[in-house]
Amino acid sequence: MDEKTYMGLDLSTQSLKGVIINDNLDILIQQSVVFESDLPEFRTQGGAIIDKNDLHHITAPVMMWVKALDILMDKLIVAGADFSNVVAISGSAQQHGSVYWQKDSDDTLKNLDPSQFLHEQLSHAFSVTNCPIWMDSSTTKQCKQLEDAVGGPAELANITGSKAYERFTGSQIAKIYQTKLDAYKSTERISLVSSFIVSIFLGKVAPIDLSDGSGMNLMDIRTKSWHQTLLDACGPDLREKLGEPVPSKTDIGSISNYFVERYNFNPACRIIAATGDNPASLIGMKLDEGWLAISLGTSDTAFLWLKEPRVVLDGHILCNPIDEHDYMALLCFKNGSLTRERIRNECADQSWDIFEELLNSTPRGNFGNMGFYYDVQEILPFLKGDFRYNKTQRISKFTSLEVEVRACVEGQFIAIRSYAEDFGFDVGKGTKILATGGASKNKAVLQVLADVFNSPVYVQEAENSAMLGAAYQAKHSLSGKSYTEVISNLNHPRKVCDPYPDAPEIYDPMVTRYRAIIKELLEEHK
Ligand SMILES: Nc1ncnc2c1ncn2[C@@H]1O[C@H](COP(=O)(O)OP(=O)(O)O)[C@@H](O)[C@H]1O
Numbered sequence: 001m002d003e004k005t006y007m008g009l010d011l012s013t014q015s016l017k018g019v020i021i022n023d024n025l026d027i028l029i030q031q032s033v034v035f036e037s038d039l040p041e042f043r044t045q046g047g048a049i050i051d052k053n054d055l056h057h058i059t060a061p062v063m064m065w066v067k068a069l070d071i072l073m074d075k076l077i078v079a080g081a082d083f084s085n086v087v088a089i090s091g092s093a094q095q096h097g098s099v100y101w102q103k104d105s106d107d108t109l110k111n112l113d114p115s116q117f118l119h120e121q122l123s124h125a126f127s128v129t130n131c132p133i134w135m136d137s138s139t140t141k142q143c144k145q146l147e148d149a150v151g152g153p154a155e156l157a158n159i160t161g162s163k164a165y166e167r168f169t170g171s172q173i174a175k176i177y178q179t180k181l182d183a184y185k186s187t188e189r190i191s192l193v194s195s196f197i198v199s200i201f202l203g204k205v206a207p208i209d210l211s212d213g214s215g216m217n218l219m220d221i222r223t224k225s226w227h228q229t230l231l232d233a234c235g236p237d238l239r240e241k242l243g244e245p246v247p248s249k250t251d252i253g254s255i256s257n258y259f260v261e262r263y264n265f266n267p268a269c270r271i272i273a274a275t276g277d278n279p280a281s282l283i284g285m286k287l288d289e290g291w292l293a294i295s296l297g298t299s300d301t302a303f304l305w306l307k308e309p310r311v312v313l314d315g316h317i318l319c320n321p322i323d324e325h326d327y328m329a330l331l332c333f334k335n336g337s338l339t340r341e342r343i344r345n346e347c348a349d350q351s352w353d354i355f356e357e358l359l360n361s362t363p364r365g366n367f368g369n370m371g372f373y374y375d376v377q378e379i380l381p382f383l384k385g386d387f388r389y390n391k392t393q394r395i396s397k398f399t400s401l402e403v404e405v406r407a408c409v410e411g412q413f414i415a416i417r418s419y420a421e422d423f424g425f426d427v428g429k430g431t432k433i434l435a436t437g438g439a440s441k442n443k444a445v446l447q448v449l450a451d452v453f454n455s456p457v458y459v460q461e462a463e464n465s466a467m468l469g470a471a472y473q474a475k476h477s478l479s480g481k482s483y484t485e486v487i488s489n490l491n492h493p494r495k496v497c498d499p500y501p502d503a504p505e506i507y508d509p510m511v512t513r514y515r516a517i518i519k520e521l522l523e524e525h526k
């Protein structure tokens with residue numbers, strides 16, 4: 001008998017991934033398209049374009065994402081996918097990025113010709129070709145304007161869950177309005193990257209979900225509606241351009257004819273609102289009390305489920321993608337995997353195996369050396385550049401490659417711990433860490449994580465929790481069952497590392513030293 005299946009997509013920074021799962025949540029097929037290597041014609045570095053004249057200005061070509069979807073669908077077919085059994089699809093995507101649709105976008109999406117690729121038909125559908133993405137940090141001026149509009153950073157954080165952050169969509173839209181007025185005027189609708197990807201499947205512009213919508217500095221996270229003063233501070237008619245946000249698990253309609261005709265989907269297949277990759281990871285991870293999730297993707301993030309919102313200045317409160325009455329806490333560090341990759345290339349001959357060997361060959365605490373590497377403008381703390389310290393003072397170079405490798409990984413995780421503690425995460429007392437994302441397959445990296453947090457580290461069977469979270473959300477929405485029931489037959493996470501007994505003795509003082517160093521560096525870079 002044909003079984004029901006569910007499809008999940010993840011349009012993250014470096015790749016587009018797709019999975020089909022069955023009713024037991026087993027993975028049947030998964031495929032991915034890596035932007036830099038599979039779509040070299042777009043000349044991105046890891047899926048992003050850094051403007052040579054303004055290194056803070058970082059975008060991604062919307063047509064690269066469209067073309068990636070054409071390729072992904074073909075790859076899934078070649079891998080044996082039978083789309084006729086898929087009963088629901090949902091998506092996940094890098095947060096905060098925005099897509100600008102030209103006039104008549106719904107008509108364009110509804111009338112796609114199934115005999116042609118998407119990229120052959122959508123090249124004129126967008127009013128901005130290179131979309132601002134989460135790595136951008138060029139909107140400091142617009143951030144100030146947003147905060148001023150409501151009375152300062154604390155008030156903005158109280159309303160929207162975050163003070164103004166450069167990558168958040170509100171200030172990015174304001175910058176488009178201020179610097180590309182014609183493009184803004186010809187924009188009929190604005191999507192987040194998440195709502196963009198499901199718009200294509202839906203055949204019309206899809207609503208933004210509450211959880212990803214709370215990463216825009218535009219939504220009141222308590223009333224769960226757009227905040228008019230903030231919309232007005234960004235640009236005219238923004239409410240119409242954004243459309244009303246919906247709870248994350250909303251069934252937003254049936255699949256478009258394009259996918260029925262071209263890929264043999266059942267016309268009854270439902271499209272479920274998509275969300276950001278961190279909220280989607282929360283869905284994809286079985287996070288009970290006492291668990292802290294750490295995603296080691298392009299960005300490093302830490303997140304957990306919250307019952308009530310609170311006002312925080314370093315970090316974010318987002319609406320919860322599973323239970324619309326709850327919240328989630330999020331910390332995001334921009335220099336994650338790509339920075340580890342840079343150090344790997346400089347010190348370990350471009351090999352993760354050598355990187356692991358070097359990491360394992362150095363002692364916990366790295367002989368008192370510490371290093372902080374911010375290839376692109378970091379979010380937490382707001383710094384750029386390389387900063388190295390020996391036991392006593394700042395230095396320009398370490399004496400060995402292995403010290404550099406350990407300094408990079410320890411520095412990254414000490415930062416996460418320090419900000420997590422400031423945020424109020426209860427680190428260390430019975431905490432268990434659930435790691436996900438590309439670097440979570442690196443055992444040596446996870447051992448450092450366990451030691452810095454003095455907590456055991458676990459992983460799930462499949463490392464891509466965001467993509468799976470989208471597929472689970474598809475089932476969650478369609479089945480009408482509770483989330484707990486939907487994920488009940490997921491295997492328990494597997495423990496990969498325990499902290500060494502001497503870990504707190506080594507890392508507690510390093511966290512204290514980190515705080516002092518960062519305070520000094522922030523003063524210096526004011
Ligand atoms: N063995 C490994 N050790 C450490 N990092 C790894 C390893 N394999 C892959 N990665 C990192 O994983 C990253 C991609 O992770 P992923 O979660 O797919 O990112 P995203 O979802 O942001 O596109 C790459 O940048 C790469 O550096």
Ligand SMILES: O=C(CO)[C@@H](O)[C@H](O)COP(=O)(O)O
Nearest residue numbers: 012013094095134297298299
């Ligand atoms: O900006 C944030 C979260 O606030 C990032 O976490 C993006 O959502 C990108 O995610 P990855 O591609 O690194 O998974």
